[in-house]
Amino acid sequence: MRPLDGVRVIEAANYVSGPFAGLLLAQLGAEVVKLEQPGVGDAFRKWRNGASSPTFGALNYGKQSVAVDLKSAAGQEVVRELLRDADVLVENFRPGVLERYGLGPDAVAALAPRLVYCSITGYGPDGPLAGEPGYDTVGQARSGLLSLLTDLDAPQPMGFSLSDHLTGVFAGLGIVAALRSREVTGRGTWVRTSLLEATVGLMAESFGRYLADGDVPRRGHRARLAQVFTVVAADGKAVAVHLSSPEKFWQGLASALERPDLLTDERFRDRPGRIEHYDALRAVISAVAGGLTRAELLARLAAHGVPCAAVQDLEEVAGDEQVRHLGLITETSGDRGSPVRHPRAPVTGTGWLDGPPLGDPPGLGDDTAAVLAAAGLTAERLASLTAAGVIAVR
Helix, strand or coil: CCCCCCCEEEEECCCCHHHHHHHHHHHCCCEEEEEECCCCCCHHHHHCCCCCCHHHHHHHCCEEEEEECCCCHHHHHHHHHHHHCCCEEEECCCCCHHHHCCCCHHHHHHHCCCCEEEEEECCCCCCCCCCCCCCHHHHHHHHCHHHHHCCCCCCCCCCCCHHHHHHHHHHHHHHHHHHHHHHHHCCCCEEEEEHHHHHHHHCHHHHHHHHHHCCCCCHHHHHHHHCEEEEECCCCCEEEEECCCCHHHHHHHHHHCCCHHHHHCHHHCCHHHHHHCHHHHHHHHHHHHCCCCHHHHHHHHHHCCCCEEECCCHHHHHHCHHHHHHCCEEECCCCCCCCCEEECCCCCCCCCCCCCCCCCCCCCCCCHHHHHHHCCCCHHHHHHHHHCCCEECC
């Protein structure tokens, strides 16, 4: 049994943050019904051929697809009928859009008082930037995260949509908390998060230091403090080392490098000295690493208990022995004839993984007829809505 079995989620969201929140809920057992514009669908569908793509599939497996025109009055009424029996609505429209459709939080609360309404935006529901478009990289930039991940004299964007995914995680956390609150109060609530809020909130450690001492951190700041190093071995492969603060790791590193003299070097005699002379210490580690293969370097470090790991690309991760042991890469059920491989749920509990695999990513409107019929729409009404272009049925 999964913890959210029996919870019904309506997802009116595109791209990453909202769909990732919906995916996390589906992984925990919720039934997720994705609303998509007829003939268009989620924007990620068209990244390959207009019907689906690996990007869409990665964020939308295990869901049902209902194609309904939210811009039309008839479509809005269809959505209201779905919301009456739903537990959660996840949406990532700009602030005010769903209000214009008569589907804002106040209107939905009057219709379905127990429903948890989750809004994901770029910068929050109000304020000077509320109406601005919010996409992952601008969220990283405005939040300050990007300043910690790139060299500001030659800035580079990240190769992963961290703010988008992170916001989906916080949205999912807020939804689960609101469902727990509903058990006490009997009522739903309006859950709100944004790229800005989620990403600033993530940086508790960095902001804590800045707010305490006024020292503005840059990319290399934490590496020095935490004594983190990345070096390249003789075979061109990288290794990460994280000494943190325990003295035993520093002693282990000196032994692994076969440099006992480092322990008596005045520059490195204590942690403050190693922080001050970080660049010199990194040069020493790099020099030794340059004479060893990655496997040889990792073996030496591991033998002396030094926290370390290969810097792996995704191909290496997929074949990693611990990843395989944990079953982190799995596959959808194949129920729609288009199974996809994907990382499994990142959090587990007793029995949570015992059920069948989640279903394949849905085609646009695959489930329109079944979901709406179950909601009480008659065959005649479905035919009328289809003829009017309000819904699309496959």
